[in-house]
Amino acid sequence: MAEAIPAGHAMKNRSYDKAFLIDMDGVITKGMSLIPGSKEFVDRLKKGNHKFLFLTNNSYYTPQMLNRNLSNLGIDVGDDHFYTSAMAVSSFLLYQKPGCSAYVIGGRGLLEELEKANITVTEKKPDYVIVGETSEYDYKRIVEATHLIQEGARFIATNPDITGPTERGPVPACGALVAPIEKVTGVSPYFLGKPNPAMMYWARKKLGVHSASCFMIGDRMDTDIIGGIESGMTTCLVLSGVTSNKIALRFPYQPDYIFQNVGEIDPDAILPRRDRVE
Numbered sequence: 001m002a003e004a005i006p007a008g009h010a011m012k013n014r015s016y017d018k019a020f021l022i023d024m025d026g027v028i029t030k031g032m033s034l035i036p037g038s039k040e041f042v043d044r045l046k047k048g049n050h051k052f053l054f055l056t057n058n059s060y061y062t063p064q065m066l067n068r069n070l071s072n073l074g075i076d077v078g079d080d081h082f083y084t085s086a087m088a089v090s091s092f093l094l095y096q097k098p099g100c101s102a103y104v105i106g107g108r109g110l111l112e113e114l115e116k117a118n119i120t121v122t123e124k125k126p127d128y129v130i131v132g133e134t135s136e137y138d139y140k141r142i143v144e145a146t147h148l149i150q151e152g153a154r155f156i157a158t159n160p161d162i163t164g165p166t167e168r169g170p171v172p173a174c175g176a177l178v179a180p181i182e183k184v185t186g187v188s189p190y191f192l193g194k195p196n197p198a199m200m201y202w203a204r205k206k207l208g209v210h211s212a213s214c215f216m217i218g219d220r221m222d223t224d225i226i227g228g229i230e231s232g233m234t235t236c237l238v239l240s241g242v243t244s245n246k247i248a249l250r251f252p253y254q255p256d257y258i259f260q261n262v263g264e265i266d267p268d269a270i271l272p273r274r275d276r277v278e
């Protein structure tokens with residue numbers, strides 16, 4: 001629950017760098033606009049020299065595209081402050097099978113990350129079939145992916161989200177795009193995006209911080225908050241997105257903090273779970 005932090009409490013802070021993993025949709029942005037308080041929050045992060053990454057499950061966009069979108073709305077952070085589910089896939093593959101090959105149904109965000117990780121994109125006996133958000137999704141590719149999985153390729157997908165938001169309403173996201181392949185092969189993909197704590201692990205690794213000093217800020221209980229809890233971080237739910245206080249209370253797991261929006265968060269003063277006095 002949201003709790004006032006006693007004055008002077010931060011003085012007792014141990015010496016460590018705090019870091020923040022921040023979901024974007026419903027936390028920083030809503031559609032094409034900024035959520036009130038988000039610019040001020042990011043300014044406080046920068047002023048306090050706090051490490052932070054914006055975390056997004058959408059694998060279609062490159063960090064440059066994400067940065068440009070945010071910059072157009074008035075928040076300037078630099079390309080290096082974004083971590084996508086496409087990056088989680090490439091981190092995972094570098095760790096599991098460096099130099100592997102993959103057949104890919106996905107957008108630029110995914111293809112660029114795979115290229116950076118030296119993963120060969122091929123139709124010839126690939127180690128993996130990887131699916132992410134794409135604007136070029138066609139029957140021929142679905143058929144090819146189905147054959148390759150039946151012939152032994154392992155099945156990975158960037159994120160389990162069934163829908164993504166648009167101005168006209170929800171549209172199919174990665175979780176929906178994998179459905180025909182999954183139904184025909186009987187093989188479910190391994191999703192690297194939230195709520196998989198692996199994505200948060202790789203994001204923290206990019207920042208070089210330990211979970212005990214890292215905060216996960218998000219608007220969804222079943223992705224941001226559960227992933228944060230399962231990877232040992234301090235969790236902050238914001239009510240500026242899809243979750244109300246009433247909905248949040250129904251979950252068996254609860255965040256460490258609840259805020260109306262990120263504008264209420266003071267990154268200098270907020271205490272990690274281990275340092276809070278109950």
Ligand SMILES: [Mg+2]
Binds near residue numbers: 023025
């Ligand atoms: Mg969100």
